[in-house]
Amino acid sequence: MPDPMKEWIEAQVEKGEYASASDYVRDLVRRDRERRGREFTMDELRQLVANSRASGIGARSLDDLFAEAEHIAATREGIRE
Known part of the structure; x- marks a missing residue:
C-alpha cells in the first residue's frame, strides 16, 4: 500500500475513528x-x-421534494458514521 494511504489510515486510527x-x-x-x-x-x-x-x-412541491431528499441524505450520513 502506498505511504500516503497508510498515513491516512493511521491518522483515522489516531483520531479514534477506528x-x-x-x-x-x-x-x-x-x-x-x-x-x-x-x-x-x-x-x-x-x-x-x-x-x-x-x-x-406529482402533487408535491419542489420544496417538499428537496426537504425529503435532505432528510434522506442526513439519515444516510448518520448511518455511515
Missing part, C-alpha cells in the same frame, strides 16, 4: 458491499423512468 487499520479496512469493505447492493442495472433504471413518466405529475 480501533485499528484492520478495523478501517473492514469498514471500507462493508460500505462497498452495501453500496454495490444498491446498484441498479440499466434495464432497472429504464423501468424506473418509464414508471415515473407513466405515473403523471
Whole structure:
C-alpha cells in the first residue's frame, strides 16, 4: 500500500475513528458491499423512468421534494458514521 494511504489510515486510527487499520479496512469493505447492493442495472433504471413518466405529475412541491431528499441524505450520513 502506498505511504500516503497508510498515513491516512493511521491518522483515522489516531483520531479514534477506528480501533485499528484492520478495523478501517473492514469498514471500507462493508460500505462497498452495501453500496454495490444498491446498484441498479440499466434495464432497472429504464423501468424506473418509464414508471415515473407513466405515473403523471406529482402533487408535491419542489420544496417538499428537496426537504425529503435532505432528510434522506442526513439519515444516510448518520448511518455511515
